[in-house]
Amino acid sequence: xxxRTGFAxxxxxxxVALSVxxxxxxxSYVLAAMLLGFVLYPAQRRLAPVVGQRVAxxxxxxxxxxxxxxxxDCSSEPRWNRSATSxxxxxxxxxxxxxxxxxxxxxxxxxxxxxx
Numbered sequence: 805x806x807x808r809t810g811f812a813x814x815x816x817x818x819x820v821a822l823s824v825x826x827x828x829x830x831x832s833y834v835l836a837a838m839l840l841g842f843v844l845y846p847a848q849r850r851l852a853p854v855v856g857q858r859v860a861x862x863x864x865x866x867x868x869x870x871x872x873x874x875x876x877d878c879s880s881e882p883r884w885n886r887s888a889t890s891x892x893x894x895x896x897x898x899x900x901x902x903x904x905x906x907x908x909x910x911x912x913x914x915x916x917x918x919x920x
Contacts (some may be wrong), residue, residue, distance in 0.1 A: 840868060 827834075844864050852859035
């Protein structure tokens with residue numbers, strides 16, 4: 805093996821390794837998109853002659869996003885851990901004493917805390 809060929813092989817392997825490190829965080833998203841495309845392709849093929857390719861693609865993307873976004877719950881407590889009668893906890897806020905400076909721990913009045 806010549807020096808020039810060896811250098812090209814080493815440089816190529818370094819560039820491939822760096823490319824893999826760049827793509828690795830997005831790999832799960834790319835694989836999920838490929839799976840979604842594979843699953844939705846028959847629906848796209850049947851819907852395209854009726855409404856057009858772009859409208860069919862747009863409708864399928866909107867439906868798949870709605871299927872992912874709508875069922876999610878933005879609560880911090882898991883759904884299985886909530887009872888039907890539980891209410892979200894209220895935060896206790898402290899009143900600020902206006903006579904003191906508002907920059908630091910002295911600005912919070914400990915004796916006048918509000919309890920809900």
